[in-house]
Amino acid sequence: xxxxxxxxxxxxxxxxxxxxxxxxxxxxxxxxxxxxxxxxxxxxxxxxxxxxxxxxxxxxxxxxxxxxxxxxxxxxxxxxxxxxxxxxxxxxxxxxxxxxxxxxxxxxxxxxxxxxxxxxxxxxxxxxxxxxxxxxxxxxxxxxxxxxxxxxxxxxxxxxxxxxxxxxxxxxxxxxxxxxxxxxxxxxxxxxxxxxxxxxxxxxxxxxxxxxxxxxxxxxxxxxxxxxxxxxxxxxxxxxxxxxxxxxxxxxxxxxxxxxxxxxxxxxxxxxxxxxxxxxxxxxxxxxxxxxxxxxxxxxxxxxxxxxxxxxxxxxxxxxxxxxxxxxxxxxxxxxxxxxxxxxxxxxxxxxxxxxxxxx
Amino acid sequence: xxxxxxxxxxxxxxxxxxxxxxxxxxxxxxxxxxxxxxxxxxxxxxxxxxxxxxxxxxxxxxxxxxxxxxxxxxxxxxxxxxxxxxxxxxxxxxxxxxxxxxxxxxxxxxxxxxxxxxxxxxxxxxxxxxxxxxxxxxxxxxxxxxxxxxxxxxxxxxxxxxxxxxxxxxxxxxxxxxxxxxxxxxxxxxxxxxxxxxxxxxxxxxxxxxxxxxxxxxxxxxxxxxxxxxxxxxxxxxxxxxxxxxxxxxxxxxxxxxxxxxxxxxxxxxxxxxxxxxxxxxxxxxxxxxxxxxxxxxxxxxxxxxxxxx
Amino acid sequence: xxxxxxxxxxxxxxxxxxxxxxxxxxxxxxxxxxxxxxxxxxxxxxxxxxxxxxxxxxxxxxxxxxxxxxxxxxxxxxxxxxxxxxxxxxxxxxxxxxxxxxxxxxxxxxxxxxxxxxxxxxxxxxxxxxxxxxxxxxxxxxxxxxxxxxxxxxxxxxxxxxxxxxxxxxxxxxxxxxxxxxxxxx
Numbered sequence: 001x002x003x004x005x006x007x008x009x010x011x012x013x014x015x016x017x018x019x020x021x022x023x024x025x026x027x028x029x030x031x032x033x034x035x036x037x038x039x040x041x042x043x044x045x046x047x048x049x050x051x052x053x054x055x056x057x058x059x060x061x062x063x064x065x066x067x068x069x070x071x072x073x074x075x076x077x078x079x080x081x082x083x084x085x086x087x088x089x090x091x092x093x094x095x096x097x098x099x100x101x102x103x104x105x106x107x108x109x110x111x112x113x114x115x116x117x118x119x120x121x122x123x124x125x126x127x128x129x130x131x132x133x134x135x136x137x138x139x140x141x142x143x144x145x146x147x148x149x150x151x152x153x154x155x156x157x158x159x160x161x162x163x164x165x166x167x168x169x170x171x172x173x174x175x176x177x178x179x180x181x182x183x184x185x186x187x188x189x190x191x192x193x194x195x196x197x198x199x200x201x202x203x204x205x206x207x208x209x210x211x212x213x214x215x216x217x218x219x220x221x222x223x224x225x226x227x228x229x230x231x232x233x234x235x236x237x238x239x240x241x242x243x244x245x246x247x248x249x250x251x252x253x254x255x256x257x258x259x260x261x262x263x264x265x266x267x268x269x270x271x272x273x274x275x276x277x278x279x280x281x282x283x284x285x286x287x288x289x290x291x292x293x294x295x296x297x298x299x300x301x302x303x304x305x306x307x308x309x310x311x312x313x314x315x316x317x318x319x320x321x322x323x324x325x326x327x328x329x330x331x332x333x334x335x336x337x338x339x340x341x342x343x344x345x346x347x348x349x350x351x352x353x354x355x356x357x358x359x360x
Numbered sequence: 361x362x363x364x365x366x367x368x369x370x371x372x373x374x375x376x377x378x379x380x381x382x383x384x385x386x387x388x389x390x391x392x393x394x395x396x397x398x399x400x401x402x403x404x405x406x407x408x409x410x411x412x413x414x415x416x417x418x419x420x421x422x423x424x425x426x427x428x429x430x431x432x433x434x435x436x437x438x439x440x441x442x443x444x445x446x447x448x449x450x451x452x453x454x455x456x457x458x459x460x461x462x463x464x465x466x467x468x469x470x471x472x473x474x475x476x477x478x479x480x481x482x483x484x485x486x487x488x489x490x491x492x493x494x495x496x497x498x499x500x501x502x503x504x505x506x507x508x509x510x511x512x513x514x515x516x517x518x519x520x521x522x523x524x525x526x527x528x529x530x531x532x533x534x535x536x537x538x539x540x541x542x543x544x545x546x547x548x549x550x551x552x553x554x555x556x557x558x559x560x561x562x563x564x565x566x567x568x569x570x571x572x573x574x575x576x577x578x579x580x581x582x583x584x585x586x587x588x589x590x591x592x593x594x595x596x597x598x599x600x601x602x603x604x605x606x607x608x609x610x611x612x613x614x615x616x617x618x619x620x621x622x623x624x625x626x627x628x629x630x631x632x633x634x635x636x637x638x639x640x641x642x643x644x645x646x647x648x649x650x651x652x653x654x655x656x657x658x659x660x661x662x663x664x665x666x667x668x669x670x
Numbered sequence: 671x672x673x674x675x676x677x678x679x680x681x682x683x684x685x686x687x688x689x690x691x692x693x694x695x696x697x698x699x700x701x702x703x704x705x706x707x708x709x710x711x712x713x714x715x716x717x718x719x720x721x722x723x724x725x726x727x728x729x730x731x732x733x734x735x736x737x738x739x740x741x742x743x744x745x746x747x748x749x750x751x752x753x754x755x756x757x758x759x760x761x762x763x764x765x766x767x768x769x770x771x772x773x774x775x776x777x778x779x780x781x782x783x784x785x786x787x788x789x790x791x792x793x794x795x796x797x798x799x800x801x802x803x804x805x806x807x808x809x810x811x812x813x814x815x816x817x818x819x820x821x822x823x824x825x826x827x828x829x830x831x832x833x834x835x836x837x838x839x840x841x842x843x844x845x846x847x848x849x850x851x852x853x854x855x856x
Contacts, residue, residue, distance in 0.1 A: 009446030077407035084379050185721075192385075192722060194402040194577035197505040317504060327575045330412025334492070337414065337444050341437045341474040341633060344620055345555040346536035348601040353530045375676040384720050387687045391718075392777040394694045395831040395844035397799050401777045425691065427684045428676065457673035484692070512773035544799050544846065546827060564802075568695045583695050583844075586799035 024066040035059040044261060044289025045069070049325045050076030051191070051210045052083075053260045053288050070329035077326050080191075088184035090245040090254060094162045097262065099240035104163050106233050106268060112160040117239060163236040164266055164282060173268075174278040197317045204305065204320065208298040209287040212325035219319055220297025228314060229307040230269040232300050235282065239263045239290045262288055265295035269303050281306070376423040377455040382406045386424035386579075390570060393581035398543025399511070400494050400578040408574070415448050417574030418471045418490035422452060425486065425570075426469060431459045433467035438475040438617065438633030445473070462636040465653040474537065476558040478616050478634045479653035480664065481567035483584065489552040491573035494580065496540040496550040516548050519591065527596060539598065541588045548591070549580065557600045557617045560668045561656050562588040597670040603661060606630040611641040615661040679716070686717040690833060693842035698796040698805040700788060706838035708732075711753050714783050714833065714840075715739060719751050726768075727753040728761055750778070755785045759813045766819055768830060770845075776827040779845060786811040788836040793852040800844070806852070807841070809834065817851050 036043055036059035046058040050073045058076055065071035101117025104110045167173040190206040199207070208216065223230065241259040248255060264286035270279075283306075285298030304314035312318060322328060376383065382404070389403040408416045415436075426432065434449040436442040440462040448471065449460050461467050464477040471488040481487055497507040500518040510516070519540065526534045533539075537553040541562070551559055552571050562569060562582050569582040582588055590598035606618045609629045616637065618630040632638050643650040656664055663669045676684065685704040693701040703710050712735045719725045721740035726749030727733055736753065737743060746752060747767035754761055771779030791810030794817075797803075812834075820843075823829055829845030843849070 009441045009443040010450060012443055013447055013450070074407065074411060075409070078409040081382060081406035081408065082373055082377065082379055084381060191406075192404050194404060196402065326407055327412045330414065330416075331492070331575055332413075333411055334413030337473075338437050338442060339474075339553075340619055341555055341617075342537035342553045344618075345557075345601055347620070349530075349532065349534050349536055352602075353532060353534065371672070371674045373674050375674045375680050377674075380680070381720055381722065384683075384718065385722060387691075388718055388723065388781075389777075391690060391694055391781065391831065392779075394691065394800075395779075395846065396776050396827050397846065399776060399827060425688065427688065453673075455674060457675075483696075508774055566802075568691075583799040583846075585802045 020066070027063055032056065032059045032063050035062050040261075041290060042067075042069075045213055045291055045294075046072045046076060048287040048289040048291055048294065049073045049210060049212060050080065051288075052076050052080045070325060073325050074330070087246055087249070089257070090247070091182060091184065092242040092244075092262070094238070094264070095159050095165070097160075097238060097240035097242055098259065099160050099238055101239040102160060102236065104234065104236045106163065106235050110163050110236075111166055115160075162266075167235075167268075167280060172278060172280050173282055195320060199316055199320065204302065204316065205284065205286070207320045207324070208285045208302065210325075211294065211298065211320075211323040212328060213291060213294040215323035215325070215328065216294050216297045216301060219313055219323065220300045222311075222313055223300050223304050224297075227311045228300070228304050229271070229310060230267075230281075230283075230300065230303045231271040232267045232283070232303065233270060234296060235266040235268040237263075237265045237292060237296065239292070260288055261290055262286060263290045263292060263295050265292070265299040267296065267299040267303060373455060375456060376426060377408065377451075378406060378420065378423055382420075383424045386420055389579050390421065390424065390581070393570065393579050394568070394583050396547075397583055397586050398541075398547030398549040398580060400580045403577055403579050405574050405577040410448065410451060412575045413492065414444065415471070415473055415490040415574075417572035417576075417579070418473070418488045419448060419451070420574060421488045421570045421572040421579065422469055422471045423455065425488075426452065426456055426458055428456070428458065430468045431461050431466055433461050433464065433470045433636065434472070435470070435475060435477070435634075435636070436473040437619075438477075439635045441635060462639060464634075464636055465651065474553050474555075475617070475633060476554055476561045476656075478632070478637045478655045478657070480561075480656055481565065482653075483566045485567040487567055487569045489554070489569060489571045491550065491552045491571045491578075492575070493538075494550055494571070494573040494576050494578040496538075496548050511547060514546060516542075516591075519548060523591060523593070527593075533592075533596075533598065539590050541590050543582060543588055544586050549582075549588075551588070555601055555617060556590070556598065557603070557657075559588075559590050559598075560600070560663055560665070563668055564588075564665065592670075600669060608632040608638070610638055611645070613641060613659075615657050615659055616655070682713060683717040686713050689840050690714065690717070690842070693833065693840045694831065694844050695800050695842070697798065697800045697842050697844055697847045698794075698807045700836070700839040700841050703835070703838050703840050708755060708785075710835050710838065710840070711755055711783055711785060712736070714835070715741075715751070715753060718781065723751060724749045725751045725753065726764075727755075728764060729753070729755050749780065751781050751783070753783045757784050757786070757812055757816060759815065762813060762815055762819055765816075766823070768823075770823055770825075770828040770830060773828070779828060780830050781833070782830045783833045783835060784812070786834050786836055788834075788839065788841065792817075795850040795852050796843075796847050797850070798844075798847040800842075801847070817849060820849065 036055050043055050043058045046061060047053055061072040061075040102115045164173055168175055188200040188202045190203045195203045242262045243259055244257045245254050246257050267283040269281040283299040283303030285295045285302055287295060301319050304310050305316040305319055385404055389401045393401045408419055410416055432452055434445045436445040439445060453460055464479040469486045473490040495507055497510055500522055501507045537555050538550050539556045539559050541549050541551055543549045551562055564585055566584055568584055572579045592598040603615055603618055607614050608631055610631055616632045619633045621629045621631060623629055640650045640652050682704055689701045689703050705713055715736045716739055719739040719741035724742040724744040725736050726744055726746045732753055746764040752768055768780040769778055787810040789808050794807050794809060796805045824845045826846045831845055832843040834841045
């Protein structure tokens with residue numbers, strides 16, 4: 001009660017923030033750099049859900065919130081709101097990605113080869129307790145090994161064809177629709193207009209790219225456990241770097257503005273479709289940053305949402321609304337706000353109904 | 361001439377936080393909302409540095425309208441000094457440098473969560489209500505695209521049915537706050553979770569009301585002098601919360617919307633929820649000069665406009 | 671952190687927007703714009719139009735000015751924001767095709783900005799949201815057929831939202847306003 005009725009709400013806020021800082025230690029540029037350097041997957045997750053590629057800002061957001069993921073994502077999204085849209089980059093094509101990891105569960109070998117890349121998939125999940133025993137202090141250590149330079153990965157520059165392209169050539173997947181070269185500025189944009197249902201394809205994929213990893217996993221897992229309609233196989237999972245290519249506003253010459261970490265998953269459904277359709281159906285999710293769980297679960301949900309009469313938890317509106325990280329977490333914590341006016345209004349009815357004894 | 365002469369001074373954030381595009385989009389939507397009373401206009405809804413569900417919808421509306429000449433009042437549950445109201449007010453002031461007040465009659469913009477002030481708002485004043493769920497049909501139709509079709513057809517049969525069911529089961533309408541209303545004889549609208557006590561204040565009001573749901577990305581408005589009728593039957597009427605017998609322990613006043621404060625003894629004490637109004641009553645009791653505007657309800661609990669509450 | 675300040679464009683557009691907002695809230699009541707004359711239409715364009723929306727105007731000069739906003743120039747049958755510095759009889763055919771919205775999305779109805787004069791000529795009685803009872807106004811410089819065209823297309827919640835701009839004032843006529851023509855000019 002006191003947290004609302006107390007006079008001087010502003011002092012209370014200042015004191016609460018100060019206590020938070022005291023408990024969590026001071027912010028510093030070194031801490032932020034260290035997060036960016038050593039926790040790249042966490043930084044990637046914040047950038048993906050925050051829908052802004054800025055590793056230093058994502059690391060700052062994590063440092064500033066003491067690692068509270070939802071708060072960090074909100075910080076990044078709020079910063080994104082203040083940034084004008086300067087230009088549109090050219091489309092990124094799958095086969096042109098500078099790929100560091102690329103696997104297919106559908107075939108033993110694939111054109112271009114399976115590339116295990118950086119992964120803990122086959123590691124033993126044992127805590128490295130010896131690290132704690134290490135007597136060496138950080139200062140005593142010699143130079144850290146340099147960060148992975150993408151040129152060091154020999155596979156990077158080889159263009160790797162998409163598995164789905166091979167399947168299309170062989171009539172296993174429906175051919176890509178004929179489209180004119182896409183004008184990026186004409187794409188529906190979920191950050192510029194609210195989503196409506198049925199959602200344009202661009203809205204669905206953008207929403208999945210920004211979605212909460214945990215939320216996508218929960219709904220995707222429900223599909224995998226048997227609530228879903230599809231029979232999924234990981235057709236192709238890729239981690240890599242995408243070139244951000246812009247056109248010079250005056251000369252029109254295309255140039256690279258840098259590279260961003262991206263991940264994408266394609267899931268095929270082997271459940272028979274309608275007679276006459278291609279045998280396989282494809283689900284897709286991509287996001288900025290490397291996030292395998294989200295892209296795999298997201299691609300499965302993409303399939304589910306397109307299925308006729310999906311389970312209620314796999315309907316497009318249900319999935320996309322409820323996996324929005326900023327909206328879901330914000331609404332959840334808003335229940336901490338006082339609700340005594342609405343509560344009092346409900347009590348007024350309940351008391352009278354009870355008094356008249358007409359409640360069944 | 362140098363380049364620096366041509367450029368604006370660098371600042372970390374735009375006036376009112378939102379960039380020019382976001383502000384322009386909101387302004388376009390606000391105009392459409394005013395032109396179609398009670399219709400939910402979809403908007404992009406940018407993320408703000410305040411958690412979603414904590415008033416970001418109201419805040420976006422306020423930030424796109426506010427200017428240096430404005431005087432802003434922010435309340436939550438009727439209180440100016442609650443931490444949430446203080447926080448929103450602090451943010452608006454930090455991003456605009458605008459003057460703030462707790463006095464309803466001095467404010468040009470009032471942003472509120474769950475209440476309308478007791479003093480009557482006037483011509484040229486703007487009330488911004490924060491909305492958690494803009495869809496009055498949600499509990500009869502959770503699918504938003506279906507609900508949209510129902511609004512398009514003005515098909516509110518299911519709503520009337522649910523009202524009738526409440527009557528059969530409980531002998532009264534059980535909707536507490538957010539009591540649904542019909543605006544301008546056309547759209548069913550949620551007035552936001554204001555108590556029923558405040559609902560009649562929207563009918564034929566002199567001021568403009570903008571309601572904005574940031575998380576749900578919908579914005580709607582009640583223009584001045586517009587019919588806002590709570591749904592009711594011709595023989596069973598909408599009723600406001602009963603304040604009879606409740607006396608404010610701070611001011612001794614009655615017939616205003618009261619907060620109930622449970623006591624260790626098992627009884628309850630009451631306090632007027634509108635703290636700006638309480639502040640003025642206390643000033644007056646101490647002989648200080650203050651101007652109290654006319655209120656929606658008089659001391660006998662009569663609503664100012666006859667015939668609105670049956 | 672210092673408090674952000676409005677730049678000159680912010681200031682102009684804020685003043686213009688608030689004028690439009692109050693003009694639409696109290697239909698028929700003239701509200702002051704920060705500039706006068708032909709610049710007023712440009713200013714309203716700059717306030718509402720950008721690369722996320724579209725505009726139309728039959729006036730070549732104004733087209734050039736409005737394209738600075740980044741807005742897409744579309745024909746009258748699909749542009750969201752339309753500007754007629756002077757509404758001639760022949761413009762009425764263009765105007766007649768302007769979008770009125772759909773029942774699912776009535777907000778897709780166009781916003782129409784028209785230059786005219788205030789204080790003489792046609793007497794109108796207005797009724798609807800934003801007006802306590804009725805309000806009478808005098809408008810000049812619009813073809814007579816404009817009012818019957820509007821009456822035929824404005825079927826709230828569908829219709830156009832109109833701003834009548836006279837020198838340095840703007841007057842709003844949302845689709846919900848019922849207009850009764852009391853007397854034609856002598």
